[in-house]
Amino acid sequence: MSTPETATITASTRTAHHRRYLMCRPDHFTVDYRINPWMDPAAPTDTAKAIAQWQKLYDLYRELGHDVELIEPLPGYPDMVYTANGGFTIDGRAYIPEFYYEQRRGESPAFAEWFRSHGFDTVLPTEVNEGEGDFLLAGDVILAGTGFRSAGDSHREVHEVFGREVVTLTLVDPRFYHLDTALTILDPVVAPGERAGIAYLPNAFDEASRKILAERFPDAILVADEDGAVFGLNSASDGYNVIIPPRATGFEKQLRERGYNPIMVDLSELLLGGGGIKCCTLELRGA
Numbered sequence: 001m002s003t004p005e006t007a008t009i010t011a012s013t014r015t016a017h018h019r020r021y022l023m024c025r026p027d028h029f030t031v032d033y034r035i036n037p038w039m040d041p042a043a044p045t046d047t048a049k050a051i052a053q054w055q056k057l058y059d060l061y062r063e064l065g066h067d068v069e070l071i072e073p074l075p076g077y078p079d080m081v082y083t084a085n086g087g088f089t090i091d092g093r094a095y096i097p098e099f100y101y102e103q104r105r106g107e108s109p110a111f112a113e114w115f116r117s118h119g120f121d122t123v124l125p126t127e128v129n130e131g132e133g134d135f136l137l138a139g140d141v142i143l144a145g146t147g148f149r150s151a152g153d154s155h156r157e158v159h160e161v162f163g164r165e166v167v168t169l170t171l172v173d174p175r176f177y178h179l180d181t182a183l184t185i186l187d188p189v190v191a192p193g194e195r196a197g198i199a200y201l202p203n204a205f206d207e208a209s210r211k212i213l214a215e216r217f218p219d220a221i222l223v224a225d226e227d228g229a230v231f232g233l234n235s236a237s238d239g240y241n242v243i244i245p246p247r248a249t250g251f252e253k254q255l256r257e258r259g260y261n262p263i264m265v266d267l268s269e270l271l272l273g274g275g276g277i278k279c280c281t282l283e284l285r286g287a
């Protein structure tokens with residue numbers, strides 16, 4: 001016989017996994033050029049507000065028990081706060097970015113140096129690629145975005161560097177110019193052979209890519225355009241806690257239904273640069 005209380009409790013099968021992240025304090029944050037549709041150099045930005053919002057994300061990761069490393073922000077590189085573009089790491093090896101736009105190219109040597117001095121086997125690229133902005137690890141497989149930033153040839157290169165299967169996905173909406181703006185990995189750690197939970201915005205992808213996603217991830221969360229439009233997919237998950245922007249209310253509900261624990265963090269100021277929670281967070285795997 002179940003009491004009314006026990007009848008309403010659904011035990012979550014989700015597990016939070018310890019994460020190690022790299023972040024960069026937005027000390028020099030501003031918008032003085034436009035390399036994505038969110039950026040408007042004519043609109044005012046508030047660096048103090050960007051720092052305060054970023055600090056909340058940093059503090060939350062620490063409260064959740066994660067390790068957060070920091071890289072020194074470089075003056076003149078306002079986009080360096082988006083550390084997801086600073087590399088892509090698996091098993092202690094770091095693949096360094098080669099930025100598409102000239103404005104960010106000076107960040108690469110700083111990231112390369114950071115990885116070298118922190119014991120990573122550091123691989124310099126020959127192809128244009130923007131790190132974890134476009135490469136996401138789903139179980140054993142690397143999901144790789146192209147269409148706006150990372151070149152198709154970088155998908156071959158990332159395969160050579162890590163020896164993993166790489167699945168190319170083509171982005172078609174300029175608002176969602178990096179893979180991490182249109183797709184979230186919900187389960188950063190899965191048992192061998194098990195499928196990672198993901199969420200994505202179908203309309204951000206071309207038809208062929210939507211088909212691949214539907215075949216490979218039949219149980220994925222499909223996110224509505226309204227939630228995508230507020231950068232809802234630019235989220236970070238430890239397997240249980242999923243950090244999402246506050247206006248992604250439909251996505252919040254979907255996550256709860258699946259047993260995840262969505263936590264809202266507002267990075268509205270950093271969205272003026274076209275970045276959100278995931279953009280400010282680089283996974284450090286191994287080393």
Ligand SMILES: NC(=[NH2+])NCCC[C@H](N)C(=O)O
Pocket residue numbers: 035036039079082084085104132133134178180181273274275276278279280
């Ligand atoms: N991982 C990301 N989506 N990063 C956002 C990068 C934003 C930056 N202003 C750019 O356009 O490059």
